Amino acid sequence: MSRFKDAGHLFRFAFLFVVAFAVFLVVRHFVVPRSFGEYGHYRGAAIGEIAAHPIHFAGHQACEACHADIADTKKAGKHATVNCEACHGPLANHAADPSIQPAKLDTAVLCIRCHAASAAKPKDFPQVDAEQHSSGVACETCHQPHSPAIQAGGAK
Amino acid sequence: MSGVEGYMYPNEITLYWSVLIVLYPYITGLVAGAFILASLERIFNVEAVKPTYRLALLTALSFLIVAPLPLQLHLGHPERSPEMYFTPHATSAMAMFGFVYLWYLMAVLVFEIWLDYRKDIVLLSQSTTGLKRILYRIMTLGSSNISPRSLAIDRKVGWIVTLVGIPSAFILHGYVGFIFGSLKSNPWWDSPLMPVVFIFSAMVSGIAAVLLLYMLTAKLRNQPIDMPCVDTVAMYLFYIFILDFSLEMLDLIHRIYEADESFRSLNFMVHTKLYFSQIVLQLCIGTLVPILLLAIVQVTHLSATIRKRIYVLSGCLVQVGVFAMRWNVVIGGQLFSKSFLGYTTYKVGLVTREGLLVAIFLSILPLAILSGLLKLLPPWPKDEQNLVEAAATHTP
Numbered sequence: 001m002s003r004f005k006d007a008g009h010l011f012r013f014a015f016l017f018v019v020a021f022a023v024f025l026v027v028r029h030f031v032v033p034r035s036f037g038e039y040g041h042y043r044g045a046a047i048g049e050i051a052a053h054p055i056h057f058a059g060h061q062a063c064e065a066c067h068a069d070i071a072d073t074k075k076a077g078k079h080a081t082v083n084c085e086a087c088h089g090p091l092a093n094h095a096a097d098p099s100i101q102p103a104k105l106d107t108a109v110l111c112i113r114c115h116a117a118s119a120a121k122p123k124d125f126p127q128v129d130a131e132q133h134s135s136g137v138a139c140e141t142c143h144q145p146h147s148p149a150i151q152a153g154g155a156k
Numbered sequence: 157m158s159g160v161e162g163y164m165y166p167n168e169i170t171l172y173w174s175v176l177i178v179l180y181p182y183i184t185g186l187v188a189g190a191f192i193l194a195s196l197e198r199i200f201n202v203e204a205v206k207p208t209y210r211l212a213l214l215t216a217l218s219f220l221i222v223a224p225l226p227l228q229l230h231l232g233h234p235e236r237s238p239e240m241y242f243t244p245h246a247t248s249a250m251a252m253f254g255f256v257y258l259w260y261l262m263a264v265l266v267f268e269i270w271l272d273y274r275k276d277i278v279l280l281s282q283s284t285t286g287l288k289r290i291l292y293r294i295m296t297l298g299s300s301n302i303s304p305r306s307l308a309i310d311r312k313v314g315w316i317v318t319l320v321g322i323p324s325a326f327i328l329h330g331y332v333g334f335i336f337g338s339l340k341s342n343p344w345w346d347s348p349l350m351p352v353v354f355i356f357s358a359m360v361s362g363i364a365a366v367l368l369l370y371m372l373t374a375k376l377r378n379q380p381i382d383m384p385c386v387d388t389v390a391m392y393l394f395y396i397f398i399l400d401f402s403l404e405m406l407d408l409i410h411r412i413y414e415a416d417e418s419f420r421s422l423n424f425m426v427h428t429k430l431y432f433s434q435i436v437l438q439l440c441i442g443t444l445v446p447i448l449l450l451a452i453v454q455v456t457h458l459s460a461t462i463r464k465r466i467y468v469l470s471g472c473l474v475q476v477g478v479f480a481m482r483w484n485v486v487i488g489g490q491l492f493s494k495s496f497l498g499y500t501t502y503k504v505g506l507v508t509r510e511g512l513l514v515a516i517f518l519s520i521l522p523l524a525i526l527s528g529l530l531k532l533l534p535p536w537p538k539d540e541q542n543l544v545e546a547a548a549t550h551t552p
Contacts, residue, residue, distance in 0.1 A: 006306040009274065009299035010313060013267065016297070020262075028242045041245055119163050119497075 058095035060084050066098070070146055077147025078126075087145070107139040162498025171490045171502045174510040175483075176226035179518055181332040181354065182482045183223045186522075188329035188355065189362010190216040191265070191321060196392065198318040204388035210272065210535030211373065212366045217265050218526035224257065225518055229509055249338070253331045260328050264321040270295070271314040273533050275302045291532075329358040336485060343418035344489040349407045356400035361478035363393045368471040371464065373530070383460050387453075390467050394450040397474070401443055404481075421496035429491055429499060434484045442477015446470040 038044025063084040064071040074080055085091055087110060093100050108130075117127040126148075130136075142150055160169055194212035196202040228234040241258075244251040270277075278300045281292035330351040336342075337350025367389045374381045411419065426434050449470045453463055487502050505511035 006301060006303060007309050009297060009301060009306065010309070012297040012299055013270065017262070024241070031238075032242050036243060041243070120165060 054092075056090035056092050057085050058090075058092045062095040063091070073144070074146045077144075078149060079146060105145075107143075107145060108134075108136060111139040111143075111145070159501035159503070160498060161500075162493065163495055164493045164498045164500050165495060168490070168493050169500050171487065171500070173486055173490060174230065174502075175487075175504050175512065175515045176230050176510045176518070178479070178483045178486045179515050180223065180226040181329075181486070182361070182479050183219050183226070183518075183522065184329050184332055185354065185358030185478065185482070186362045186365050187216045187220045187223060187260075188325040188358040189360065189364075190219070190366050191325045191362070192359050193363045193366050193389065193392070195318050195322050195325075198315060199322065202388060202392075204384050205392075207382045207385045208366050208370050208389060210533075211370055211530075212362075213265065213269050213272065214529045214533065214535060215366055215369055215522075215526060216362075217261075217269060218522040218529060220257075220261055220265060221525055222518060222522045225521070226515075229514060229518075249331065249335055253335075256324070256327055256331060260321075260324050264317060264324050268314055268317045268321060269533070271310045271317065274310055275307060276533065278302045326355055330355050336489070341494065342489050343416065344422055344492070345485065347407060347411075349403060349410075350485075353400070353403050353407060356396060356403055357478050357481055359396045360393065360400050360474055363389060363396065364471040364474035364478075367393065367467060368475075369526070371468060371471075377536070379536075381464060383463070386467055387463065390450060390453060390463075390470070393470075393474075394447070394454060397443075397447055397450065401447060404443075418496055421492050425488065425492050425499060429501075430484055430488050433480050434488070437480035438477050438484055442473055442480050446473040446477065449473075 033043045033045065035044035035046075036042070039047070060071075060083050067084075074082075074084075087105065088102055091102050094102050112128075112130045115127050117129050121127055128134075134141075139145070139148075190212045193205065194209050194216070197205050197209040228237060231237060240251050240254045244254065246252070274296070277292055277295045279302070281289060281296050281300070284292060333351030333354030336345040336354075337347050339345045367386060370389075371381055371386065411422075446469075449466050452458070453466055458466070490500075491502065492499050504515075507513055
């Protein structure tokens, strides 16, 4: 018995640990979201919340329904596989209400997002040093963005 | 592009792990090293280092309290860091490390210090007055039992805690090396030797730090330095330093002999961008010179004054060398492109969240905490006698 008496202070220290662990469990109970771990190591309810976000992109089918002429031009050119909203930005609002006009694009800034020269890009991907290539002149001066190859014998 | 030579992938141009991430392994290294020194007396019965035992424990605690701060300042959302504890992911080394840190802090260091100081705390709770008395009373946890039997139990339990603490200290710092060593995408870090090198360099820096702090505190208290003690500490420092240096050289020779596809790029980096920090600071000034100085003491009979000067100089150089090692690992691993075709530059900010001033502050903070702990829990053996006398006069 006296052995326990002389070790009493150790039990007090151990009790502190138990209290700290209990506090941890209580705090954990309140701060961890209910749906955590439902499907994996994340908050299950996040899926529903993200799905409920308003849709910003209309999709190329919606664009082509009204802009069939541009869709035909695009299909024949190098940009056939580039989605409309990749350049024009999300336009679900415009598709729902055509009176909402999309912003006018500045090709001097837009095109080099993809076509600026970089050693990391495949060699056969068209890329230019914009300053040397056009000295700031907008790309659409020579290239038609929906079918960018210059038709009249110019550089392709 | 400014600061970039050759080709860097876009996500490699800016360094994401800053000087604070250099500071973090340096600080945890000091903790692990200081604890290993304390364990020399407790487990391996090296009586000569006894005067440094308590100081080493308090040093380890001061630095361990500060260790997570560089990480918190590095995080974009530090308020989310407790989530690591609430919803830990078993496959994340960082998440698991959070528990290692807590274990080491509470179950090893705080518990061992409490056990070792319990008698002093009880005596201080009886001899002091006012706020201090309340503080010491709280620290006794309501038990003033300092009977010879209870103190004998403390010693036994303390021995077990230290025994458990040695692998814990190894895990604590081995983890830091593991985080780097397990990154297979980075040839500068990817090495199974990394955790081992980190542990040994941690021991070197921690032992040297306690040696310096012991000599400094003795000087500030106008007390004579226990020469057999510092000689023994310096001897262990020398032997562990030799092991550390051998392991680092083994890693280097292995890399040179293996000469994989990254070798040319890394070799160029060591000879250019890392030349000063790696060759000059880490290897020459921070390793070879202190090893040479400590070796001279081992093989010659120098006067106490000269030996003390050599220990101070070696201790300071060791700190420079180990900090440079952490710098070269953390920063060096981010300076070269994984395409092996280019290099970027790291410029330390001054007054930024991860800048130089914050790094300096975090380096000084453990020393400030230590000075507070030294006042609260004096580690000097002489004070113990005074305590007993003071408690006897205050006890009604």
